Amino acid sequence: MKKIAIFASGNGSNFHSIMEAEAKKELKIKTSLLVCDHHEAYVLQRAQGLGIPIFCFNPREYEDKKAYEEVILEHLLAEGVEYLILAGYMRLIGQTILREYEGRIINIHPSLLPAFPGKDAIGQALDAKAKETGVTVHYVDEGMDTGPVIAQESVRIYENDTEESLKKRIQIVEHRLYPSILKELFQQEHVNIG
Structure with missing residues (x-):
C-alpha cells in the first residue's frame, strides 16, 4: 500500500475520485495528507469529511517558495509519504x-x-479553435507541465462548446483516467521514473 499526499488548490473533484477509488479498494493507497494553498478551497471540506490530515498554507506568509516548500517537506516526511499526487494544484513544484x-x-x-x-x-483550447483537447497524466519536473507523459486521452471539442460544457466532459475523463493510471503505476513493483 502506497502512502500518498494529494496537492490541490480548488474544488477537489479529482481528489474526490481518488478517494472513491481508495474507499472501494480499487487503489491500494493510504492518503496520508492533503496539501492546499488556498484557505477557501472546497477540497478542504472534502478532506475534513474523510478525516484526512491537512496542511493548508498561505504562500504570502513565507519569504519565498523554498521557505514554504521546506515546511511542506517536513509534513510529507513526518507522514512517511512516498508519492505526491497533484490534483488541481496551481503552483509549480x-x-x-x-x-x-x-x-x-x-x-x-x-x-x-x-x-x-x-x-x-x-x-x-477554445481560443485556439482546436478540434480536440483532452487529458494528460504526467510526471512532474521543474517545468510548467513538461514532465514525461504517462497517459493521454482525447476529448473532442464541438462548435457550440463553452468552457463549462467542455470542462464537464474533460472532468468525466479525468475522474476515470487518473485513478486507473495510478492503479497501474502502483501495481508495478517499481514505478518507471520516465
Whole structure:
C-alpha cells in the first residue's frame, strides 16, 4: 500500500475520485495528507469529511517558495509519504520538493500536452479553435507541465462548446483516467521514473 499526499488548490473533484477509488479498494493507497494553498478551497471540506490530515498554507506568509516548500517537506516526511499526487494544484513544484520526490510526483492536466500547458488550458483550447483537447497524466519536473507523459486521452471539442460544457466532459475523463493510471503505476513493483 502506497502512502500518498494529494496537492490541490480548488474544488477537489479529482481528489474526490481518488478517494472513491481508495474507499472501494480499487487503489491500494493510504492518503496520508492533503496539501492546499488556498484557505477557501472546497477540497478542504472534502478532506475534513474523510478525516484526512491537512496542511493548508498561505504562500504570502513565507519569504519565498523554498521557505514554504521546506515546511511542506517536513509534513510529507513526518507522514512517511512516498508519492505526491497533484490534483488541481496551481503552483509549480520547486527544487526543494523535486529533489526529495524526483520520479514520484504525478500530475493531471486538462489538455493533450504539450498543447495548452499552464493555467486555463480549456480556455486556451477554445481560443485556439482546436478540434480536440483532452487529458494528460504526467510526471512532474521543474517545468510548467513538461514532465514525461504517462497517459493521454482525447476529448473532442464541438462548435457550440463553452468552457463549462467542455470542462464537464474533460472532468468525466479525468475522474476515470487518473485513478486507473495510478492503479497501474502502483501495481508495478517499481514505478518507471520516465
